[in-house]
Amino acid sequence: MAQQQQQPQLKGYTSYKHFNVTSAGPAFVVHVEINRPAKLNAFFEAMWLELGQIFRQLSSDPDVRAVVLSGAGDRGFTAGLDIHAASSNNQLQSSGALDVGRKAAQLRRYITEFQDSISAIELCEKPVIVVLHAISLGLAIDIACAADIRLCTRDVRLAVKEVDIGLAADIGTLSRLPKAVGNFSWVKEVCMSAREFGATEAQQVGFVSQVLDSKVAALDQAIKLAGLIAGKSxxxxxxxxxxxxxxxxxxxxxxxxxxxxxxxxxxxxxxxxxxxxxxxxxxxxxxxxx
Amino acid sequence: MAQQQQQPQLKGYTSYKHFNVTSAGPAFVVHVEINRPAKLNAFFEAMWLELGQIFRQLSSDPDVRAVVLSGAGDRGFTAGLDIHAASSNNQLQSSGALDVGRKAAQLRRYITEFQDSISAIELCEKPVIVVLHAISLGLAIDIACAADIRLCTRDVRLAVKEVDIGLAADIGTLSRLPKAVGNFSWVKEVCMSAREFGATEAQQVGFVSQVLDSKVAALDQAIKLAGLIAGKSxxxxxxxxxxxxxxxxxxxxxxxxxxxxxxxxxxxxxxxxxxxxxxxxxxxxxxxxx
Amino acid sequence: MAQQQQQPQLKGYTSYKHFNVTSAGPAFVVHVEINRPAKLNAFFEAMWLELGQIFRQLSSDPDVRAVVLSGAGDRGFTAGLDIHAASSNNQLQSSGALDVGRKAAQLRRYITEFQDSISAIELCEKPVIVVLHAISLGLAIDIACAADIRLCTRDVRLAVKEVDIGLAADIGTLSRLPKAVGNFSWVKEVCMSAREFGATEAQQVGFVSQVLDSKVAALDQAIKLAGLIAGKSxxxxxxxxxxxxxxxxxxxxxxxxxxxxxxxxxxxxxxxxxxxxxxxxxxxxxxxxx
Amino acid sequence: MAQQQQQPQLKGYTSYKHFNVTSAGPAFVVHVEINRPAKLNAFFEAMWLELGQIFRQLSSDPDVRAVVLSGAGDRGFTAGLDIHAASSNNQLQSSGALDVGRKAAQLRRYITEFQDSISAIELCEKPVIVVLHAISLGLAIDIACAADIRLCTRDVRLAVKEVDIGLAADIGTLSRLPKAVGNFSWVKEVCMSAREFGATEAQQVGFVSQVLDSKVAALDQAIKLAGLIAGKSxxxxxxxxxxxxxxxxxxxxxxxxxxxxxxxxxxxxxxxxxxxxxxxxxxxxxxxxx
Amino acid sequence: MAQQQQQPQLKGYTSYKHFNVTSAGPAFVVHVEINRPAKLNAFFEAMWLELGQIFRQLSSDPDVRAVVLSGAGDRGFTAGLDIHAASSNNQLQSSGALDVGRKAAQLRRYITEFQDSISAIELCEKPVIVVLHAISLGLAIDIACAADIRLCTRDVRLAVKEVDIGLAADIGTLSRLPKAVGNFSWVKEVCMSAREFGATEAQQVGFVSQVLDSKVAALDQAIKLAGLIAGKSxxxxxxxxxxxxxxxxxxxxxxxxxxxxxxxxxxxxxxxxxxxxxxxxxxxxxxxxx
Amino acid sequence: MAQQQQQPQLKGYTSYKHFNVTSAGPAFVVHVEINRPAKLNAFFEAMWLELGQIFRQLSSDPDVRAVVLSGAGDRGFTAGLDIHAASSNNQLQSSGALDVGRKAAQLRRYITEFQDSISAIELCEKPVIVVLHAISLGLAIDIACAADIRLCTRDVRLAVKEVDIGLAADIGTLSRLPKAVGNFSWVKEVCMSAREFGATEAQQVGFVSQVLDSKVAALDQAIKLAGLIAGKSxxxxxxxxxxxxxxxxxxxxxxxxxxxxxxxxxxxxxxxxxxxxxxxxxxxxxxxxx
The missing domain is CATH 1.10.12.10 (Lyase 2-enoyl-coa Hydratase, Chain  A, domain 2)
Incomplete structure (x- = not known):
């Protein structure tokens, strides 16, 4: 894993700031790493716009056949939305200048753009394997649901956190989770209570397909699986x-x-x-x- | 639980006869209890119409943020349709006066009204947590599928019983169960064979999200979970x-x-x-x- | 099981060559057996056309209320498509005489006819219980997904094999599997990697509803379950x-x-x-x- | 027509205040007349709730096989929503006590109930023939779109009026009109401009199926057509x-x-x-x- | 037209009894003619099964690029179902041996097979131009709706006749007509009243795209149009x-x-x-x- | 109209090369004009990409409430695709380097991008009124179908031209036309024959909502209508x-x-x-x- 981080940014992807985009080892496998470990990889607007751009580029890059997505550092995949950044965001402020209908129009555009950035993972023509480790909250679930294959570590701490900040998750979790796992009662329980769940529960309900012992092991397994898939037609x-x-x-x-x-x-x-x-x-x- | 039963009927809900509607303890949490334990909480027409009315009222009651639904007594959540009541029901008799097409029109109205009563649980804007214990057959599954979160006791005896009385379940089980659990082979097996299944199997296939040791424990857990959810936005x-x-x-x-x-x-x-x-x-x- | 194979072909089904169609024992239960064990029950075009015809006939046969489907021999349910037969198949050859658009039209007709043969299992009005044992690859999964209830043996070797021969599975697996099991990450993993999975994994993700110790035990259980269902309305x-x-x-x-x-x-x-x-x-x- | 108005309210429908519900002449044909001619048959809340109730009752009344719907008086079918009533309506006031999300919940319930009242015409199992004459604005179009057959008089003045009072029509016009007529350009033109259109245009684009010379003639024709239909199975x-x-x-x-x-x-x-x-x-x- | 009838049955289509299948003149254009003029081209079961077979064969016949469908004789395209044949049809008799549910299963199979025969026209990969002349009732509309392009003669007498024999049209008219024409009020009027309509009305509401003065002219125009289309890619x-x-x-x-x-x-x-x-x-x- | 062309490019829209984007006169109304009259406004790739960008920008521009779209010059709205440009387009060449599957992937991306450019008109939040005059072929229909309101001149020459160049129209005509007009027979006739149709026919089948005598008159009417709409909420x-x-x-x-x-x-x-x-x-x- 440390090795991964020392890899140079992939040619053609050097302009991206918030993500490491590197060769993962096996031919045709690219590793995308959320790179804001000091802030627990929390997202602000420029980051998700960049994420969308990266996956749109990977989608038609003939040198890419499988993608691994993970978060830098040991503390977690991502803590989700950067609340500080969000709370200073104009889009979400009730600006006195706009009435409710106009604010709603602005919000629709804002949410749609945000959704589009995350949906770029699903729309990317190449398979995307996500590795969830340690803190993986809120937006982590939206992102994971848009990926194709979900692996996690034994120590993962997952939660659909949005109700705790007063909103229904709107970036994809509520749209995709009911069709990704096989226990609708559980989906409602975790989405309405915002409670954490761990690796065992995630595997039992069908949210992940493999649980690995550590981040290193999980990343290795993801890259191995990506390599296997990249070797196929x-x-x-x-x-x-x-x-x-x-x-x-x-x-x-x-x-x-x-x-x-x-x-x-x-x-x-x-x-x-x-x-x-x-x-x-x-x-x-x-x-x-x- | 015994405590629950001694609670007075909630203000505004005193006219209901077949259900106890009480405060469950935590703020904004209401407990609805099927109250016909002498007959294993079996349903007749007036009961499901009342059930529908209760959940329509709860839906827009600003003092309610989460609902727990359970059955009175130790013997079970409900044994399903009261066969005696059903067999004396005009709607289901082949009345000599009506030809097949006219009878079909009458049956469509009857089934639709019955479905609407149970769907009121799903359409209720507030989350509904159902506690299934002991005998929970037939209509019990229709009701449970319309609820949001399903808990059960270790001793629960569940069955999609309808084929045993000569009909395909039409009050919601067949419509909702395939999307509630993650094993379509199992869904067909239990729906076509009417065989019983217990708590372990229910959890494994994803029908419930938690199994508790007793009815008291399950009701406590449901109320606790409802309280947690009722405390959120x-x-x-x-x-x-x-x-x-x-x-x-x-x-x-x-x-x-x-x-x-x-x-x-x-x-x-x-x-x-x-x-x-x-x-x-x-x-x-x-x-x-x- | 050996008994099964010695049963005479059912009256009305004697013209079929590649399948044994026999009485399974219990009233109204028919056993359909893929009968090409020397070639691991691998399919060529005449076989799947026959399979379609059999299930269309069973669909409206008043003497049939449940069907068990299995593969002859100990080596497996089916190894899938007979690659030798397929590679000499005109439909799949890029015949010099046809341009791409015309070839595409031919392929659409060919795939549609193939899909229709397998979908005949799903469209058969009677429940179909499939028993998967030992080698069960590629088309085995397409067939199993079209059946209603899936049982397997402890020694089953399952794989969505198609990517390994350079194509996306198009006879039903990709259309039905996401709605048959409760782990979309796992579905993508096995469909993209073509890796084998066994009985335990199949049960855990919800692909089968029962695992039996041997083919004899699995067939007995399938027939027993079919008999139970055939005894209902x-x-x-x-x-x-x-x-x-x-x-x-x-x-x-x-x-x-x-x-x-x-x-x-x-x-x-x-x-x-x-x-x-x-x-x-x-x-x-x-x-x-x- | 004058005759119609003098008919006694039909037995079982005497409690309705804002509509005349009478026998239309031919067997099994009922005439429902909006009866607020002094106010151009403009609607307030109690009226549309009553309209919904009437059509729910007609739906299962075995003595009814076809319904004619028209407006009392010469001045028009209806001028639409009673703006005075609407502007004093709590639901549409921005009450200081509610924040935007809570107000939205209240509005959803309010609009849904209003829609349900008008949709009762479409859901009524019996065919409904509407006669549009003179002033027929706003809600007139919502109602007409929910009816089955639309006749109008030569002097009809139709308009999808809602944009002129600052809102997108939400009681059914925008949902049904695109599928009722055969000119989507025209639908958008009249819905966005709120301009009036007359009988010739209504017939040309397919909004009505017959144009009659006067209200008397149109009502006669509607009743005749209803009688013809009521004579069929x-x-x-x-x-x-x-x-x-x-x-x-x-x-x-x-x-x-x-x-x-x-x-x-x-x-x-x-x-x-x-x-x-x-x-x-x-x-x-x-x-x-x- | 007379010429058409003297053409020899097309090679490969000689086994059909109730339809003339001939070359229409222009390259790649086939003329299918309903050939039971003595009975006004009324249909019985063997005829619609044959119709379905013909269009399935035309669908993949590389020598066919456009099809013209018409009825033999001057009296009409078809009078619809042969009532005499239908009333002696076992499927539609309430046979004492079957209870309602079993009869329903039989009817579903029967209607589905009938629908499939007519839908073969829509599913035929080649464009089908239908010429409606004189008597064109009931099944004539079902067939016309399944064709691609509808021409008619000035003297055509069209009607959705089914309600007059006590049933809702179930062979395609009710499914396709609402999407074929642009006046839903008119669709309901003619389907509920069974009244005749002529060429002018048919063109005005969008049911046909051209009206010709005589059957000869209409057939000429259809063949010319088919020839034009058959000359394209x-x-x-x-x-x-x-x-x-x-x-x-x-x-x-x-x-x-x-x-x-x-x-x-x-x-x-x-x-x-x-x-x-x-x-x-x-x-x-x-x-x-x- | 001449006036329109002399207007300066609207602030913020000056970088566009192939379109005049000007103020149309009434407040909040913008006029977009295809500006390649020397080549009959025929489109090449850079043009449709620009068209998409313009409408995406107009969509959220608070100074725009209605848009008029027309073609420069007297000879026509647009002759469609620039065949010369298209035939030198790499995307559409069967490049020897790519096999069929890879070429198909490239084509899917190419068509999707082209569709997205035209769909930008439909997705533009503001109403778009298109004025079709003289030559309006192929892509002209795709564009017109994506607009909200269609006006045309008496001399318009319309055709769904694509089959004449060997392909099924794939930029929106076939997807939108069946739902824009009310005569499905006519839709198939013009789409399969590629024959021209004029203003009278366009109005009769519901393709346009108004026909004007000249381009000047049509543009005036479009701007007047846009002004009327822009004055509403x-x-x-x-x-x-x-x-x-x-x-x-x-x-x-x-x-x-x-x-x-x-x-x-x-x-x-x-x-x-x-x-x-x-x-x-x-x-x-x-x-x-x-």
Whole structure:
């Protein structure tokens, strides 16, 4: 992990300030690290806008096939929104100059832009594996829900914290969590009570798919898994991401129809042939860039 | 629990006959108790109509922020439909006077009214925590699925019993259960076989979020959880309930859009400021009525 | 199990070549067995077309109330697509004669027909219990997802294998799996990595509802469960299947409305009365054919 | 028309104050008349609540098979909302005691109740024919859109008036108009400009299906049409209303599926046989009550 | 027209009994003619099953790019269902042997199969132009709604006739008509009253796009239009049919997304290049078969 | 009109090259003019990207309340895609370096970006009135469908031209046209045949809401209408646009629910009071910026 942090910023991503974007080791795997450890990786507006830009760039970068997302430092993935920054934010102040309807219009634009930044993770064509460790509150859950695969450490402290600051979570948690886990009673319990939950509970209800003993182990596992996925056909993997997200949001018959149209182009790529012939030759297949 | 039963009926709710509606202890928490223990809390038509009315009233009662729902007596939450009452019910008799199409129209009205009574729990703007203990069959599951948070006792005996009386459950179980738990194979198994399942299985598949050792313990825990939630911003809590139910039934993009519009008003309440300043002052926040 | 295989093909189903269709023992229970054990029950086109036909026939056969689906032999349920057959398949070859758009049209028809064959299991009006044992890869998951109830053996080896042959699974796994289990992170992990998972993991995430110690035990349990279900009102059981599948794909309010209309006819059958009077007389109810 | 007004209030409907509910002449046809001509039939809260109640009662009244809705007096169907009543309405006042979020909750309840009153016309199981004459502004359009068949007089003055009082129409016009007429450009033009349009334009864009020369003629024609419809099988007519409203809001495949389930009960009524045998005998068929 | 009828049945379509399937003249244009003029082209079960088969075959026949559908004889397109055949139909009889729920299951299968036969016209990948002349009642409207382009003669007599025989139309009219025309009031009027309407009204409300003076003229115009369309890129035309039908049933954003995926394969065909270079060379483009 | 062209580019919009963005005369009304008359206003990639940016900027510009969109010069609104530019476009070339699946991914990104540029007109919070004159082909229809109100001149020549260049229109026409007009047969006819249609036909089927005698007259009328709308409450007008677009894409019950939440904030603006008091004082109301 320490190694990760010493890696140079990836070419083409050097302008980003609040995130380390580095090669993770395995070919085609990029590591994005929230880099504000002194403030527990808490987010302010410029940070989430940058996060959105990074994932939009990764989405069409042919040198990227899988992304690992984690938070710098030992204290946590992120403590969520930087309350100090938020409370001095004009958008959220009830400015005397605006009546309620006008303020509402401003808020809609503000929330939409914020949502779009986080949704960029889901819309990124490449799979994103998030590693949650230690303090992972509020926005941490919004971000994790937008990622594809969630791993956590044994010591993780998770909470849907928003009701404690007087609002219903609006950056994605409430929209995605009910479809990410298999216990709607639990979803309501943690979202309404803001209580913390740990690794065991997270795994039991289906929020994470693996629990690792430490941040180092979790990051290693995430990178290993990302490497495994990055070695597969990118046509197959990226199609799988798209089709699973589409399936979550549509009826089975709609999803089957969309799948048919999607694969009518994808099956004409060279990847099936490349995969099959590598398999026959007991070699690792090599796939063209995508 | 015994204490609960001795509480006087809440002011404004004294006209209800089949349910005890009392203060549960913590501020803003109401306890609704099915009160027909001699008949295992089995339901007949007047009871579910009353249940619907109670939850419609609770929905807009500014003195209520969380509701606990349980069944009186030790023998169970409810044995479901009162078969004797049902079998003498005109609606379900094949009255010689009506042909099939006319009977179908009558049945549609009857089922819709019954569904509406139970859906009043889901549509109640305040969170509802249900405590399932001992015998909890048939309608018990319909009711539990319409509630927000499900707790049960170690000795609970649950079953989707309807196929055993020759019908597909139509008061909500089949509509809500597939989205409440995370094992569709299990949902079909218990709904098609009508077999009983207990607390361990209920927790494993995600039907309940907590299992407690006794009815007393479960009710205590429900009231404690309700109290915790009732202490939070009602704007935040009630928004969370609405947005989670909306998310269950819509695509993520639809849900994000709805969330944006919802919070464009909600964020202009005083609750965020009240929550933040209470937090700074290390005090328990006080929120206006809603 | 050996017994099963020696049963004669069921009357009316004798023309099928690749599947044993036999009486499973209990009244109204049919056993469909994939019968190509020498090739690990791998599928080629004629097989899945036949599978579709069998389930369409079972759907309206009044002598059938529950179906058990398994694979012949000890080595596995199915190894999935027969790669040799597939690679000599015209549909999937990039034939020089067709440009991309025309090839896409051909592929859409081909995939749709393949999907329709597997969806016949879901569209079969009778419940289908699938027994997964040993090797159960690729198409095994597509088939299992289309079945109603999934059991597996302790030694099962499951994998969503498609990315390993360069494509996104398009016969139903990606469309149904996200709604069958309660851990979306896990779904993405296994679908993108193609890694194997076993019985314990399958049960934990909610993919199967029971794990049995051996294929014999699993088949016995499946037949027993099928027998139990086949003894219930077929109006109730088949309505339950239809309404649960509808609920999975619709909002709760849509589902409640559809349920109302469905039961406005179903409740006029004799089954409720038959079930109730059998219950009073402590006898096993007898239901008319459906 | 004058005749209509002198009819006694229909038995069972005598408690309504703001509407005349009378027999319209032909068997099974009821005439509902907005009866506040001195104030141009403008609506205040008690009126729309009463309107909702009337149509809920008509919906299940077996003596009713078609409804005509019109406004008393020569000056118009309705001028819409009574602005004086509205401006003294607590719900719409920005009461100092409530913050924005709490006020929003109150407004949601208020608007929903108002919408429900008007939607009762659409949800009424019997067809509703509305006659629009002279002044027909604002709420007139909301009401007309909820009715099934729209007739108007040559002198009608229609307008979606809400933007002129500073709000987007929220009682149904914006939700239903885009699906009622065939010119979305025109819908936006009249909804955004609040400009008046007359009978010719209303017919050309598809808002009404017939234009008559006078109120007397229009009412006669509405009653005649209602009589014609009331003479048909009520199973067929009411099924047609339900299925057309369902079709408007669903995909064709969803609609076909729902139709199948609906008619699986309806086709078992006696009406087909009654209609066919009456046709053979060249007699007017007589159908049982529904 | 007379010419049409003397054409030999098209190769591959000679087994059909109730329909003439012939070359219409222009390359790639097929004429399907309902051929039971002695009975006013009234339909019985074997006929609609055959209709479905014909359109399924045309759908993938590479020699077909556009289809004209009309009725033989001068008396009309079709009088709809053959009432005599229908009244001796077992499916619609209330057979004493079946209770209501079982009869409902039988009816659902029967209606679904009937709907599927007519929907085959909509699902046919090639555009279908229907010519409605003289008597065109009941099923005529169901069929016309499933076709793509509707032409009619000046003397056409159209009616949604089903309520007159005691049922709500269930073969597609109620599902498709509200989205085919732009006057929902008119749709309800004609569907509830079963009254006839003629060519002028049909054109005014948007049911047909052209009215011709005679059957000969209408058939000529249909074949000319079919020929024009058949001369265009089949990739473009068939994509247009698919995307327009998809758009009718989905939100704009869903439709745009589906379009993107669809065209990602279609734009890789040779047709754009063929069309552009033919245009440069002022020649008629020639497109490969599809 | 000539006047319009001489207006200076609006402050803040001076960097745009291919469009004139000027004040249209009435307060808060902006005129956007496609400015490539020498090439019949044909579009290349940089132009549609710029179009998207302009409408995104107008969307939140508080000095804008209505937009008029037209094409410079007398020869037409736009001839559509610049075929020369398109045929040298890399995206649309079948580059030898990419296999089909990879090319498809590239095309999806390209089409999505193009669609997004045109959808910016629909997503612009302010109403957009488009004036179609003379040559208005292909992309002209995509653009017009994304605008709110469509006016045209007597001499307009409209066509959904895409099938003539070998593709199904994918920038919005096929997605929006079926819901913009009221004759689905006509939609299919013009989209499949690419034939031209004029002003009379456009008005009859509901594609435009007004036809004017000349471009000058049409532009005057558009500006007058825009001025009328810009004088109304912007809260009301912009809410109306949002709710009508939402209604087009949702069921009535979904739309009513969304409307309720939307107006729960909007009704708390000052605009209702400002509108009502201006009305009482017979003055033109003045509304705050939005």
């Amino acid at each position: 990118p046509i197959a993997v990226q199609g799988t991401k798209e089709l699973l997200n589409h399936a979550r949001d549509h009826s089975v018959s709609e999803s089957l129809r969309y799948t048919t149209v999607w694969n009518s182009a994808a099956l004409q790529s060279r990847d099936m042939m490349d995969a099959l012939s590598a398999s026959v030759q007991k070699k690792k297949p090599v796939f063209s860039k995508l | 009602p704007i935040a809590v009630q928004g969370t309930k609405e947005l989670l139910n909306h998310a269950r039934d819509h695509s993520v993009s639809e849900s994000l859009r709805y969330t944006t519009v919802w919070n464009s008003a909600a964020l202009q309440s005083r609750d965020m400021m009240d929550a933040l300043s209470a937090s700074v002052q290390k005090k328990k926040p006080v929120f206006s009525k809603l | 077929p109006i109730a059981v088949q309505g339950t299947k239809e309404l649960l599948n509808h609920a999975r794909d619709h909002s709760v309010s849509e589902s409640l409305r559809y349920t109302t209309v469905w039961n406005s006819a179903a409740l006029q059958s004799r089954d409720m009365m038959d079930a109730l009077s059998a219950s009073v007389q402590k006898k096993k109810p007898v239901f008319s054919k459906l | 009520p199973i067929a007519v009411q099924g047609t209303k339900e299925l057309l409203n369902h079709a408007r809001d669903h995909s064709v495949s969803e609609s076909l599926r729902y139709t199948t389930v609906w008619n699986s009960a309806a086709l078992q009524s006696r009406d087909m046989m009654d209609a066919l045998s009456a046709s053979v005998q060249k007699k007017k068929p007589v159908f049982s009550k529904l | 089949p990739i473009a035309v068939q994509g247009t049919k698919e995307l327009l039908n998809h758009a009718r049933d989905h939100s704009v954003s869903e439709s745009l997304r589906y379009t993107t995926v669809w065209n990602s394969a279609a734009l890789q065909s040779r047709d754009m290049m063929d069309a552009l270079s033919a245009s440069v060379q002022k020649k008629k483009p020639v497109f490969s078969k599809l | 912007p809260i009301a007008v912009q809410g109306t646009k949002e709710l009508l677009n939402h209604a087009r894409d949702h069921s009535v019950s979904e739309s009513l629910r969304y409307t309720t939440v939307w107006n729960s904030a909007a009704l708390q603006s000052r605009d209702m009071m400002d509108a009502l008091s201006a009305s009482v004082q017979k003055k033109k109301p003045v509304f705050s910026k939005l």
